[in-house]
Amino acid sequence: MTDLRPKQGKSVFIRTYGCQMNVYDSERMADLLKPIGYEMASAPDDADLVILNTCHIREKAAEKVYSDLGRLKKAKARRAEAGGDMTIAVAGCVAQAEGAEISARAPVVDMVIGPQAYHRLPELLARDARSRGAILETDFAVEEKFDRLAAREADGPAAFITVQEGCDKFCTFCVVPYTRGAEVSRSVDAVVGEARMLAAQGVREITLLGQNVNAWAGAAPAGDKSGAKNGNWGLGELCRHLAKIDGIERIRFTTSHPRDMDDGLIAALGEEQKLMPYLHLPVQSGADDVLKAMNRGHTADHYVRLIEKIRAARPDIAISGDFIVGFPGETTEAFEETLALVETIKYASAYSFKYSRRPGTPGAAMRKQVAEVEKDDRLARLQALLERQRVAFNSAQIGQILPVLFEKPGRHPGQLIGRSPYLQSVHAKAPDSMIGSIAPVRIEGVTPNALAGALNDEGEDAA
Ligand code: 5AD
Ligand code: SF4
Numbered sequence: 001m002t003d004l005r006p007k008q009g010k011s012v013f014i015r016t017y018g019c020q021m022n023v024y025d026s027e028r029m030a031d032l033l034k035p036i037g038y039e040m041a042s043a044p045d046d047a048d049l050v051i052l053n054t055c056h057i058r059e060k061a062a063e064k065v066y067s068d069l070g071r072l073k074k075a076k077a078r079r080a081e082a083g084g085d086m087t088i089a090v091a092g093c094v095a096q097a098e099g100a101e102i103s104a105r106a107p108v109v110d111m112v113i114g115p116q117a118y119h120r121l122p123e124l125l126a127r128d129a130r131s132r133g134a135i136l137e138t139d140f141a142v143e144e145k146f147d148r149l150a151a152r153e154a155d156g157p158a159a160f161i162t163v164q165e166g167c168d169k170f171c172t173f174c175v176v177p178y179t180r181g182a183e184v185s186r187s188v189d190a191v192v193g194e195a196r197m198l199a200a201q202g203v204r205e206i207t208l209l210g211q212n213v214n215a216w217a218g219a220a221p222a223g224d225k226s227g228a229k230n231g232n233w234g235l236g237e238l239c240r241h242l243a244k245i246d247g248i249e250r251i252r253f254t255t256s257h258p259r260d261m262d263d264g265l266i267a268a269l270g271e272e273q274k275l276m277p278y279l280h281l282p283v284q285s286g287a288d289d290v291l292k293a294m295n296r297g298h299t300a301d302h303y304v305r306l307i308e309k310i311r312a313a314r315p316d317i318a319i320s321g322d323f324i325v326g327f328p329g330e331t332t333e334a335f336e337e338t339l340a341l342v343e344t345i346k347y348a349s350a351y352s353f354k355y356s357r358r359p360g361t362p363g364a365a366m367r368k369q370v371a372e373v374e375k376d377d378r379l380a381r382l383q384a385l386l387e388r389q390r391v392a393f394n395s396a397q398i399g400q401i402l403p404v405l406f407e408k409p410g411r412h413p414g415q416l417i418g419r420s421p422y423l424q425s426v427h428a429k430a431p432d433s434m435i436g437s438i439a440p441v442r443i444e445g446v447t448p449n450a451l452a453g454a455l456n457d458e459g460e461d462a463a
Contacts, residue, residue: 009037013047017064018055020254021115021209022092024160026053029091029118031152036122045075049087049125054094056175058356062094069106076108087111087125091118093179097360099138114138115180116165119148142166142184152194154201156407157436158250158419161194162186163238164210169257171284172295172362173327173355176211183211188218188238192245199247202436205276205405205419206242208235208253214260228264236268243274249438250405252423254280255322258306259297270313277314278348278423281307282322286341287334290327293366300341307345318348318393318422325382326355326375328366335378342385348393348422350386354379394424394451397443401456402426404441406434417450425450 012033016026029051030040041047050072055061069088076086089111090102096114103109111124117137124135142165166181167174195206210216216235220228226237233241239251251274258281269275285291286300310317323342325335342350354375357364397420404426406418416430418441427450428441441453 009039010048011041011046012038012049012051013041013044014051014053015044015068016053017061018053018057018092020160020207021162021165021211022053022055024162024209025092025115025118026051027155027160028152029053029121032119032121032148036125044072045078047086048084049089050075051089051091054090054092056093056097056179056358058353059358060356062098065090065094066106069108073106073108089113089121089124091115093175096138096179097175099136103136111135112138116142116145119145142181146184146186146190152197154198154203157203157405158205158207158407159198159203160207160209161191161198162210163191163208163235163253164213164216167211168215169212169259169297170295172293172366173284173324173358175358175361178360180211183215185210185216185218188221188233188241191238192242195242195245195248199245202247204247204436204438205250205252206248208239208242208251210253211255212257212260213253214256214262214265234262234264236262236264236266239265239268239275240272243272248274250274250276250421252276252278256281258283258303261306261310266310266313269310269317276421276423277317278320278421279310279317280320280322281310283341284322284324285327285330285334286338287330290330290334293329294324294327294363300337304341304344319345320349320423321345321347321351323350323352323382323386324355325352325378326370328355328363328370329368330355330370330378335382339382339385342382342389346393347386347389349390352379352382352386391446393422394446397422397424397451398445399443401440401442402451402453403438404428404453405438406430406436408435420451426453427451428453428455430455 014026016022044050052065054065072088079086087110088108090109091113092115095112099112102112117139120137164185166183167177168183170177214235218233220231220233228237242251283303284294288299402420404418404420406416408417410417410427414429415427417425417427420426426441440456442456443451443453445452
């Protein structure tokens with residue numbers, strides 16, 4: 001009997017590894033695929049197209065991709081037995097760094113698409129349908145990509161906007177300058193256009209993304225009265241400008257580099273109340289010789305003084321950071337200097353990693369690599385200290401009233417989850433109708449990963 005039902009659309013499953021930039025890129029890939037008939041599948045086995053949006057920053061992240069490809073090979077074979085098909089694409093930084101090696105090591109892969117080429121997905125899929133055989137697309141076409149990422153749908157009251165990509169810093173441990181290419185900034189118009197589109201869909205909080213977001217630079221729009229040097233804006237001016245968009249109540253940005261933390265941005269953090277009091281400012285190490293070997297371009301003292309200056313401008317700011325332990329040549333004394341820096345700064349939250357040797361980076365060829373057991377020991381000590389600081393920061397909020405932007409339902413019925421200005425998750429009893437509102441919440445307790453509170457309906461204003 002002939003099946004007269006309309007043909008079902010195709011489906012795509014996207015698995016995202018790594019950073020927020022990858023989360024953003026995965027959402028944009030879904031946006032690009034929707035107009036050509038792709039719906040989101042809930043599991044890879046049900047999908048006509050599976051995209052692994054990969055991360056190359058540490059060895060473990062890259063290896064996970066190959067084990068996932070092993071599983072996908074079986075899923076693809078099962079679909080073929082049932083008369084179906086599955087296209088497998090590897091996107092992101094592993095695609096960029098390992099390119100042709102991926103197809104050689106995992107012939108099941110149909111497409112390898114670098115992070116600056118995914119806007120060409122619709123064309124590549126059309127090509128794939130005609131010619132089987134792996135497609136490799138790893139050009140750096142970031143400006144073209146930015147131009148094509150216009151339309152998008154918001155999926156909640158908080159959204160990311162990429163404003164900058166790539167990195168020129170060449171820290172000696174890091175693959176990003178190789179996988180994401182040179183620093184490129186999106187224009188003011190493009191960023192404002194995306195922010196307005198999101199605000200019109202109910203977005204209240206935007207997080208500006210970039211590998212070195214505070215290196216963002218752009219020409220001021222015509223008629224600019226900000227007094228910016230030579231008509232050039234930095235991230236501070238951009239944030240002040242975005243703050244004027246109706247509906248946008250909160251602005252964040254990540255990730256910043258200490259060398260690009262200029263006075264304009266620090267002043268904006270102090271003066272623009274829509275800029276949230278939270279700053280992710282990685283230092284990596286507290287020892288000058290390690291910072292030098294990492295090519296970070298600043299000393300530990302420079303970082304400490306920078307934080308003092310930022311705190312003078314915005315006294316309640318929550319500081320977050322990234323750390324690497326066991327970089328080549330890091331002695332026990334050097335590691336203790338990292339602990340001392342952490343004691344001085346007092347972080348609200350932080351990420352810390354064991355140094356992972358990345359092929360092609362200068363660090364990988366350095367002598368005096370640190371033994372794995374030593375790295376384990378240092379990481380455990382650093383994480384214990386950072387965790388104590390995180391708990392202390394969170395506990396200090398008990399009894400405070402914080403404005404919380406409610407984002408989604410919580411795990412328990414009648415509960416919502418939102419974010420405090422300091423990026424802490426907060427859960428409180430509140431009706432679903434409050435999703436998308438910013439409301440005062442009295443903080444009553446601390447759970448391992450969140451704050452617990454209650455709506456403060458006694459008419460008091462949030463702090
Ligand atoms: N090994 C360990 N951690 C790394 N990072 C970047 N490259 C490496 C590496 N080779 C960490 C840094 C950076 C964060 C995103 O990942 O701390 O800030
Ligand atoms: Fe990597 Fe350093 Fe660039 Fe950050 S600043 S992306 S750590 S090279």
